[in-house]
Amino acid sequence: MKRTTSFVANTFLLVLASCPVAFGQAQPTPAEISIAKALEKIGQQPDRVANYDSLAMAYARRARETSDVAFYQKAEETLNRAFELAPDDMEAAKVRTWLLLGRHEFGKALDAATKLNQKVPDDVVVFGYLADANTELGNYPDAVKSVQWMLNLRPGNIPGLTRAAYQRELHGDIAGAIELMLRAHDSTPFQELEDRAWILTQIGHLYLLEGNLRDAELYAKGALDLFQAYHYAQGTLAQVRMEQKRYDDAIALLQERFKSAPHAENLYALGEALERAGRHEEALKAFAQFEPMALRESGITDNANHELIAYYVDFAKQPEKALQVAEQELARRHDVFTLDCYAWALAANGNFAAANVEIHKALAVGVKDPRILQHAHVIQDHLEQAVASSATARVSNN
Numbered sequence: 001m002k003r004t005t006s007f008v009a010n011t012f013l014l015v016l017a018s019c020p021v022a023f024g025q026a027q028p029t030p031a032e033i034s035i036a037k038a039l040e041k042i043g044q045q046p047d048r049v050a051n052y053d054s055l056a057m058a059y060a061r062r063a064r065e066t067s068d069v070a071f072y073q074k075a076e077e078t079l080n081r082a083f084e085l086a087p088d089d090m091e092a093a094k095v096r097t098w099l100l101l102g103r104h105e106f107g108k109a110l111d112a113a114t115k116l117n118q119k120v121p122d123d124v125v126v127f128g129y130l131a132d133a134n135t136e137l138g139n140y141p142d143a144v145k146s147v148q149w150m151l152n153l154r155p156g157n158i159p160g161l162t163r164a165a166y167q168r169e170l171h172g173d174i175a176g177a178i179e180l181m182l183r184a185h186d187s188t189p190f191q192e193l194e195d196r197a198w199i200l201t202q203i204g205h206l207y208l209l210e211g212n213l214r215d216a217e218l219y220a221k222g223a224l225d226l227f228q229a230y231h232y233a234q235g236t237l238a239q240v241r242m243e244q245k246r247y248d249d250a251i252a253l254l255q256e257r258f259k260s261a262p263h264a265e266n267l268y269a270l271g272e273a274l275e276r277a278g279r280h281e282e283a284l285k286a287f288a289q290f291e292p293m294a295l296r297e298s299g300i301t302d303n304a305n306h307e308l309i310a311y312y313v314d315f316a317k318q319p320e321k322a323l324q325v326a327e328q329e330l331a332r333r334h335d336v337f338t339l340d341c342y343a344w345a346l347a348a349n350g351n352f353a354a355a356n357v358e359i360h361k362a363l364a365v366g367v368k369d370p371r372i373l374q375h376a377h378v379i380q381d382h383l384e385q386a387v388a389s390s391a392t393a394r395v396s397n398n
Contacts (some may be wrong), residue, residue, distance in 0.1 A: 138334030168314035172366030197227035247277035319348035
């Protein structure tokens with residue numbers, strides 16, 4: 001009992017430190033409310049494992065709300081207590097799988113979700129985890145099958161709709177993805193502010209892919225109105241502002257996002273925006289901070305390797321380093337974005353034939369991401385120029 005009391009007290013202190021409502025600054029978020037409720041239940045029933053499951057999941061949700069990975073550690077500590085009480089607890093195992101996904105340990109997450117699926121083959125949540133892990137690893141047929149199972153088992157469930165939308169996006173059906181995201185939003189309970197803001201952000205992102213800046217802005221701003229300073233929405237609205245050539249507005253959003261979520265990938269986006277705005281000295285400073293920051297985490301799963309590759313190719317002009325990082329990341333996953341990075345690094349090293357093979361693996365899925373399409377166009381142009389030069393040389397020799 002002493003141990004449980006200490007656990008609750010220490011956790012409550014963390015909540016006070018991270019919860020603005022404790023100081024009257026703002027209303028608590030859905031995750032903060034869930035954390036408080038779970039702590040209260042633990043105080044009342046300290047030996048009930050379900051209470052720790054709830055608290056761990058609430059911490060995981062708080063990590064998404066804030067982009068603060070420290071909450072994943074708090075969730076893991078909470079799960080350790082759950083497993084002490086019940087080593088075979090299914091719900092705790094599900095939350096741990098969610099944490100593996102949040103930390104980008106996709107191979108481990110797939111193994112964990114597969115084992116859970118074998119134990120309980122009709123659990124919608126587990127099929128969602130299978131879909132997530134397979135998607136990030138590039139196993140798209142398996143991911144699609146898992147999403148279809150989610151919708152077969154429970155038609156219209158929100159996690160199934162959002163995952164189906166993402167599969168449609170990856171396979172090039174942007175309009176279909178928007179349709180499913182809108183359905184998911186309409187089905188989400190009103191009080192789930194962060195869930196609704198996340199979905200609105202995704203809809204804004206999808207409209208941006210379509211080139212519909214008006215609706216992209218509308219939904220991104222809607223997410224920020226709903227969930228103040230939401231880091232995902234700040235990123236999407238910044239992308240809209242860049243397309244509108246409102247560079248200073250985009251930079252302000254990205255600076256605010258990096259201040260609250262100081263991750264390497266967010267710093268890279270800021271540096272890229274500064275460069276496009278012509279603020280070269282500021283961009284150089286951002287990139288000088290970005291590179292060592294990204295290198296420190298390059299060997300772990302939750303990294304900024306995609307951005308590091310882009311930096312080495314597009315800005316630092318160090319193609320050998322780009323290829324080294326790309327090969328390292330490709331050994332771990334084969335999703336369309338990693339394939340694109342690998343192809344871009346190969347192209348930077350002059351190997352356009354191999355780059356063309358890799359970029360077409362990504363395009364074969366159907367993805368319509370503008371950066372991937374632009375890379376494919378550049379690679380194809382170089383190949384055509386090489387063929388034309390070769391033909392001209394043969395004519396000259398004859």
